[in-house]
Amino acid sequence: MEELQGLQVYKFGGASVKDAAAILNLCRIVRDFGPQGPLVVVVSAMGKTTNALEEIYDLAYRGEDYSAQLGAVEAYHHRAATELHSYFAQPDDTMVTQLPNYFQELHQTLQSINSVGSYDEGYDQVVSFGESLSAYLVTWALGNALPKQVLYNGALVATDTTWREGRVDWVKTEERTQEALHGLLNDWRGRVMVTEGFVGQVQVDGFTSTTTLGREGSDYTAAILAYCLRAERVTIWKDVAGLLNADPKIFPDTVRYPEISYRETIEMAYYGASVIHPKTLKPLADRGIPLYVKSFLDPAAAGTVIHECQHPALAPAFIRKTDQCLLSFASKDFSFISEENLAVIFSALAQAKLKINVMQNSAISFSVCVDFSERRVHQLLDLLREQFTLHYNTGLMLFTIKNYDAASIQQLTTGRALLLEQRTRSTFQFVCKA
Numbered sequence: 001m002e003e004l005q006g007l008q009v010y011k012f013g014g015a016s017v018k019d020a021a022a023i024l025n026l027c028r029i030v031r032d033f034g035p036q037g038p039l040v041v042v043v044s045a046m047g048k049t050t051n052a053l054e055e056i057y058d059l060a061y062r063g064e065d066y067s068a069q070l071g072a073v074e075a076y077h078h079r080a081a082t083e084l085h086s087y088f089a090q091p092d093d094t095m096v097t098q099l100p101n102y103f104q105e106l107h108q109t110l111q112s113i114n115s116v117g118s119y120d121e122g123y124d125q126v127v128s129f130g131e132s133l134s135a136y137l138v139t140w141a142l143g144n145a146l147p148k149q150v151l152y153n154g155a156l157v158a159t160d161t162t163w164r165e166g167r168v169d170w171v172k173t174e175e176r177t178q179e180a181l182h183g184l185l186n187d188w189r190g191r192v193m194v195t196e197g198f199v200g201q202v203q204v205d206g207f208t209s210t211t212t213l214g215r216e217g218s219d220y221t222a223a224i225l226a227y228c229l230r231a232e233r234v235t236i237w238k239d240v241a242g243l244l245n246a247d248p249k250i251f252p253d254t255v256r257y258p259e260i261s262y263r264e265t266i267e268m269a270y271y272g273a274s275v276i277h278p279k280t281l282k283p284l285a286d287r288g289i290p291l292y293v294k295s296f297l298d299p300a301a302a303g304t305v306i307h308e309c310q311h312p313a314l315a316p317a318f319i320r321k322t323d324q325c326l327l328s329f330a331s332k333d334f335s336f337i338s339e340e341n342l343a344v345i346f347s348a349l350a351q352a353k354l355k356i357n358v359m360q361n362s363a364i365s366f367s368v369c370v371d372f373s374e375r376r377v378h379q380l381l382d383l384l385r386e387q388f389t390l391h392y393n394t395g396l397m398l399f400t401i402k403n404y405d406a407a408s409i410q411q412l413t414t415g416r417a418l419l420l421e422q423r424t425r426s427t428f429q430f431v432c433k434a
């Protein structure tokens, strides 16, 4: 195992690369605040590109016209490319003139899509372009902004063929990251390597195919690479001051946690604190790698450090998940919700790729709250209709209060009719109408 002393991983999400000005800010952060030693920069697609590509893919899959939407994505990237190019005043405009090649390839990929093939497999081939485009622009901009060599490396994470939710093959990923670094090791120090977040690769019948790690999976990529490279630390650059006790876009008067343990953070992310992808923490905790959450708007500010630590009681954390669906299954023959019944329900949930956010059972009925997806819920209903009477309710919200007290429960529940409620010693959760 080759170790790179002092290696760090920076992850820049969609908001921090949303346009040319944001990419230039990223360059300043790396230049003025970056480490002396080697740095891996993981980037997400620019702004809301992934949403746009999802829409384009959906149209293509249904055989509908997507040219206007694709044109808008191309124009958006072209604008950023020309602005970056004119900022650095480079005589060579290859970076801008080569950009249409990506769109040519994307167009060809979209044309090869037909509704007979697996929706999820095609999705990964298309949606991953967002990260390729942003890595291309960021590599070029960093190369011009820094006095050191900046290299690009394609997605390093090896997965299985679970399309849209690739499961990491840790052994292969470690081999691939090692291999990628070998060629660079001679004078790796002082170098910066840019790579795509969110995207993985898998070998199918001897061909390499693209996978993705699940929406918002770039934080996870940063953690996977840090784990494989035994990095000293990971920093994710966000548009907030750090990890707060609630999303400031939803809740007023938030407070920042200057320091917080892996365990507390894993739970917050699991319950839906969308600032960190829930899978990010485990690889880091396994190797004791600290995770810094810092503001790209104020890079000198302290942010939050997430690591192994003891801390006094934390301010209650508020988490809201929208677009929830409450499903209830009642046995048709009045048999109890037994282990056998539950096994059937759980297996169907797994098959339909529906993840349980909360569950509760009574004598003959079982309820689960899941993120709503019409396609997946219908698949589930088809699987279970024969054995169970099913009801579902959509357009709901799931609230979680971690480290709750009476005041925080009152603050959130007042005036709301609760459809489901659950409490442990540290966590209070309820489902209600939006």
Ligand SMILES: Nc1ncnc2c1ncn2[C@@H]1O[C@H](COP(=O)(O)OP(=O)(O)O)[C@@H](O)[C@H]1O
Pocket (backbone or CB within 6 Å): 012, 013, 014, 015, 016, 044, 216, 237, 238, 239, 240, 242, 243, 244, 245, 246, 247, 248, 249, 273, 274, 275, 276
């Ligand atoms: N507990 C929290 N602390 C801070 N931000 C939070 C929290 N929960 C949700 N957020 C939201 O997470 C956003 C940043 O995460 P995200 O949008 O995924 O960033 P990016 O895609 O740029 O990596 C913030 O703008 C904020 O609205």
Ligand SMILES: N[C@@H](CC(=O)OP(=O)(O)O)C(=O)O
Pocket (backbone or CB within 6 Å): 012, 013, 014, 015, 044, 045, 050, 051, 130, 197, 198, 214, 215, 216, 217, 218, 219
């Ligand atoms: N671009 C992908 C992956 C990602 O992690 O993005 P972000 O870092 O902007 O959340 C998505 O939107 O799902």
